[in-house]
Amino acid sequence: MTSPPTSHVNMAAGLSSEDFTNLQLLLKAPSKDAVRDVCVQSYRAPSRRLAESTAATFSIPAAEAAQLIQSLHTLSHHILFYNLTSPEQILAVFPESFHSNLKNLITKILLENSSAWRTEALSHQVSLPQLKELDWRVDLVTGSDSVSRMALPTCLVQLKIEDPCPSAGGESISTVTVELSRESLDTILDGLGRIRDQLSVVAGK
Structure with missing residues (x-):
């Protein structure tokens, strides 16, 4: 809907x-x-x-x-x-x-x-922060407190976000880096695919 x-x-x-x-x-x-x-x-x-x-x-x-x-x-x-x-x-x-x-x-x-x-x-209207840039890389975890995590690939995603209404003294551009496992990335991609499909439906009306 x-x-x-x-x-x-x-x-x-x-x-x-x-x-x-x-x-x-x-x-x-x-x-x-x-x-x-x-x-x-x-x-x-x-x-x-x-x-x-x-x-x-x-x-x-x-x-x-x-x-x-x-x-x-x-x-x-x-x-x-x-x-x-x-x-x-x-x-x-x-x-x-x-x-x-x-x-x-x-x-x-x-x-x-x-x-x-x-x-x-x-x-x-109050504008929400907007994504300006996205960068990513795949790393291999070679050391961890958990042996099960060793030698597992992980994705680091860096988001550069612009806030049109920053707080007093705050920067308008901020950078956030998140670490994603393959399972987390699959979940996000599935969600983004659903969003893309819904946007396509709305744009087609």
């Missing part, structure tokens, strides 16, 4: 029936612009200030406004996390019983903003 891509966007929690019940509160909005405003603003971390202003605009209790904003936040991150980029994909997220016009309006707003949200998420 192919895993969805990762990014700075948090892994979207599964949308629940309660979320869609909360989204129905958008029907109390005084205008489509009010719906658009709260949808866009809720993408970022929900705040009490946003809940209070939404409660005043929609004429609903602050607690309900906070639930609405949280559900909108979850929905927008769900759309980004699963890379839903077409109206059909987003509409399919909603239950069949969901208000038709409201569903279409939310979908339109999400599509209008998802590209900018995705760019923002990518620009703020």
Whole structure:
């Protein structure tokens, strides 16, 4: 099973029936612009200030406004996390019983903003260390505390890794050397082969 891509966007929690019940509160909005405003603003971390202003605009209790904003936040991150980029994909997220016009309006707003949200998420994502160079050699163990290990071949793999976000005072380039037995190397090669096959499947879609 192919895993969805990762990014700075948090892994979207599964949308629940309660979320869609909360989204129905958008029907109390005084205008489509009010719906658009709260949808866009809720993408970022929900705040009490946003809940209070939404409660005043929609004429609903602050607690309900906070639930609405949280559900909108979850929905927008769900759309980004699963890379839903077409109206059909987003509409399919909603239950069949969901208000038709409201569903279409939310979908339109999400599509209008998802590209900018995705760019923002990518620009703020924390980059993982990247492999820059790899070197290796095969040695023969000629002395060991364990007689059984004597005269056994071993592989030394040297990895040069670049950390885009090194700690204060730390080097951006570091070198790691690992010793692998034939059995360990076979296990790693099998795992890398599986990763290569999965990447090929994803790239082919």
